[in-house]
Amino acid sequence: MKALKELTATELGQLRQRVERELALQRANKLALDLSRGKPSPEQLDLSAELNEPLASLIANDGTDARNYGALRGIPEARALGGELMNVAADRVLAAGNSSLFLMYQVAATAMQRGLWADDRRWSRAAGPRMLAPVPGYDRHFTICESLGIEMLNVAMRDSGPDMDQAQRLAAEDASIKGIWCVPKYSNPTGCIYADETVAAMAELPRAAAADDFVVFWDNAYAVHDFEFPAAPLANLYDLAEAAGTAEHVALFSSTSKMTYASGGLGFCGGSDALLNALEGTLSLMCIGPDKVAQLRHARFLSGRIEEHMARHAAILKPKFAIVDQVLEEELGGLGIARWTQPKGGYFVSLTTPPRTAADIVKQAGEVGLKLTPAGATFPYGRDPNDDDIRIAPSFAPLNELEAAMRVLTGCVKLVAIAQLHRERPKGG
Numbered sequence: 001m002k003a004l005k006e007l008t009a010t011e012l013g014q015l016r017q018r019v020e021r022e023l024a025l026q027r028a029n030k031l032a033l034d035l036s037r038g039k040p041s042p043e044q045l046d047l048s049a050e051l052n053e054p055l056a057s058l059i060a061n062d063g064t065d066a067r068n069y070g071a072l073r074g075i076p077e078a079r080a081l082g083g084e085l086m087n088v089a090a091d092r093v094l095a096a097g098n099s100s101l102f103l104m105y106q107v108a109a110t111a112m113q114r115g116l117w118a119d120d121r122r123w124s125r126a127a128g129p130r131m132l133a134p135v136p137g138y139d140r141h142f143t144i145c146e147s148l149g150i151e152m153l154n155v156a157m158r159d160s161g162p163d164m165d166q167a168q169r170l171a172a173e174d175a176s177i178k179g180i181w182c183v184p185k186y187s188n189p190t191g192c193i194y195a196d197e198t199v200a201a202m203a204e205l206p207r208a209a210a211a212d213d214f215v216v217f218w219d220n221a222y223a224v225h226d227f228e229f230p231a232a233p234l235a236n237l238y239d240l241a242e243a244a245g246t247a248e249h250v251a252l253f254s255s256t257s258k259m260t261y262a263s264g265g266l267g268f269c270g271g272s273d274a275l276l277n278a279l280e281g282t283l284s285l286m287c288i289g290p291d292k293v294a295q296l297r298h299a300r301f302l303s304g305r306i307e308e309h310m311a312r313h314a315a316i317l318k319p320k321f322a323i324v325d326q327v328l329e330e331e332l333g334g335l336g337i338a339r340w341t342q343p344k345g346g347y348f349v350s351l352t353t354p355p356r357t358a359a360d361i362v363k364q365a366g367e368v369g370l371k372l373t374p375a376g377a378t379f380p381y382g383r384d385p386n387d388d389d390i391r392i393a394p395s396f397a398p399l400n401e402l403e404a405a406m407r408v409l410t411g412c413v414k415l416v417a418i419a420q421l422h423r424e425r426p427k428g429g
Helices: 009-028 042-046 076-086 100-113 139-148 164-173 196-208 237-244 273-283 292-302 306-332 358-368 399-424
Strands: 033-035 093-095 130-135 151-158 177-182 215-219 250-255 267-270 349-352 370-372 389-392
Touching (some): 009 358, 009 399, 033 399, 042 306, 076 093, 076 292, 093 273, 100 177, 100 215, 100 250, 100 267, 100 273, 130 139, 130 164, 139 151, 151 164, 164 177, 164 196, 177 196, 196 215, 196 237, 215 237, 267 273, 306 349, 306 399, 358 370, 358 389, 370 389
Parallel strands (some): 033 370, 130 151, 130 177, 177 215, 215 250
Antiparallel strands (some): 093 267, 349 389
């Protein structure tokens, strides 16, 4: 396939007419396709049907009655499960309800209002607290910052993770910079895995930072969401932070939300005694313990069989990601107008289009019947400076609809790129 810029005006016109006809046919079918959010499909949810079976006993290993109040840090079995996911000891884990995002918000809010170290350090003492946001990144991290009045500074993402030279320079120069967001494995949305040297540099970052209350938010949401086994490795941040003397400045997060039931899973926070004490103090103002029946169900269902269970998820997800890659290659490969990631796990593919085209592509796709994550959502404040990043979330779409959705998307990419090229070419070129 010839690069788009090498096509003559006649060839471009013919390609545009062909794509317009194909999209018109799709529009006539009144499609209602959705690649906007990384939700588990019904088939994935069905993998955890055993959670609905009655429990033989509602008493935890330490004698806690799961039906009653208490155990704010979670029952031992659930904390051990969280430790297995985050690769830390169970006593370094707080197990909560279904949302790790809730725990991230509470840690950030506690850092702002009460501090995480039982002293007078708190982010609100800074005139304008800020956080580093690797981009493209996770929109809900950005929402937390906006809601708490925390300004965000972009840090470029590489295939190996955030640009740590940039992160270290910014953090060392400015004491108002209080932390950094991370999705270290199958990062949202690029799907990269942080390299060993990136994780090691991240463990050193709180010591290099000008702020003495700097925190690494380590949202390892896709820690076990591999497509191939044995699983791809990720260096252990907490062990490295302990060696660097920065463990009190690391907050680990994980959940079972995309492993079992998204609405009824478990969220986990891991870290030092100081961090867990501070978080427990905040949670105690709002609740008198998590849903320990759900914790029992998950611990008994998943303990000792996480890889087996996630291999069943992979059997559903991997073919969907293969279709995404296949259509992108068939329709856009060689045109010189797009590149995309090819993750080996997680929930997203990141598509890079020509500069100043992503918003138009998403708009045109919507008019045909394909819903996508809004352009710019993977950047703080919804502002993608290049307007070239589109997040693809194929998990929820039925397999028999996914190819049609991708043909719509790639068709819109071609139309918008052709229009841009026509505007930029000299007349008669």
